[in-house]
Amino acid sequence: MVEPSFSFYLYILEFPDEVDTPLDVPARKRFAKYRGLKSFRTSSRDPKESLPPEYARIFAFDNFSRTQKHVIAKALEMEEGDDCAPPGSYVRLHIKEVPLSVASKLCLLARTIPIVSCGLLQHESKMSVLHFSIKKHNSYDAPIKSKEELIFHVGFRQFLARPVFSTDNFNSDKHKMERFLHTSRFSMASMYAPISFPSLPLIALKASGEASVPVVAAVGSLKNIDPDRIILKKMILTGYPQRVSKLKASVRYMFHNPEDVRWFKG
Known part of the structure; x- marks a missing residue:
């Protein structure tokens, strides 16, 4: 059994969000809970989105510091x-x-x-x-x-x-x-x-x-x-670039069937 090299551990620490699309499960089902964001920092996101009804029972402060x-x-x-009772006294x-x-x-x-x-x-x-x-x-x-x-x-x-x-x-x-x-x-x-x-x-x-x-x-x-x-939870899909131009790039093995390509085209 061959143990992974030290460089492999460094790769996991440096790129923890990169994942490969599975072969046995369609990508549109595997990543159904994920949504594309143009920018992780500036894109809008509703904090009440996709919350269960039971979450309404959680207590929330209008102004916590006040x-x-x-x-x-x-x-x-x-x-x-x-x-x-004053400090240091005995009580029953x-x-x-x-x-x-x-x-x-x-x-x-x-x-x-x-x-x-x-x-x-x-x-x-x-x-x-x-x-x-x-x-x-x-x-x-x-x-x-x-x-x-x-x-x-x-x-x-x-x-x-x-x-x-x-x-x-x-x-x-x-x-x-x-x-x-x-x-x-x-x-x-x-x-x-x-x-x-x-x-x-x-x-x-x-x-x-x-x-x-x-x-x-x-x-x-x-x-x-x-x-x-x-x-x-952030995920970055990986692939192998085949052709790279100024505005477009051809990437292989990011998706494995045409339905997934059309699903994530937007």
């Missing part, structure tokens, strides 16, 4: 009031209407591990699309694919999610999806999760080994909450 300032200021006012919590099965488990857990009681700010009980600035940890060598299940520890919360990695383009409203999380730079990880307000540290854990012991796979922080962030 809402964050209002919520934090309101929380600080409540902490300064007489109804809140009485929780009503707890099922007996849940209460018995909490009593057993309290003997071995501490139980943390946390309060939620306004809107933190709702679901939205969170975007994290994330980077692969230096101690983790295995590749991390996009949409791979990870354990996210954000603030006091811990949940499972399948993030979508993308670039962070400051000069465009569209961001290119990344198939893997790179080691040398930060990427954006987008996922459905409970609302939290920046800036919160993030630790992404990955269960590995037969014992499924979680290890640190990536670190980062919460950057923004925006359900309208446009993440596009």
Whole structure:
């Protein structure tokens, strides 16, 4: 068995979006979800296009930065009031209407591990699309694919999610999806999760080994909450140029039947 050369890996890193048209599937069916863009940066794209009806249940802020300032200021006012316990004091919590099965488990857990009681700010009980600035940890060598299940520890919360990695383009409203999380730079990880307000540290854990012991796979922080962030998966069809003139070029093996040529002619 011949192993691929080092130049092949460099080619994948340099041209990650180039794909070959399959021989067994028509290109018009294989790439039915894709659309041609004249310019990835300047072409228009509706953020509400082709969304399922369930996406309307996602909470969206009219002005996220203004809402964050209002919520934090309101929380600080409540902490300064007489109804809140001062820091360093002991309090007793009485929780009503707890099922007996849940209460018995909490009593057993309290003997071995501490139980943390946390309060939620306004809107933190709702679901939205969170975007994290994330980077692969230096101690983790295995590749991390996009949409791979990870354990996210954000603030006091811990949940499972399948993030979508993308670039962070400051000069465009569209961001290119990344198939893997790179080691040398930060990427954006987008996922459905409970609302939290920046800036919160993030630790992404990955269960590995037969014992499924979680290890640190990536670190980062919460950057923004925006359900309208446009993440596009980019593909460039490849071929072999036969004839090249000033205005036209003949390319072979980009398509394999006349129907695909007529379909993508526009």
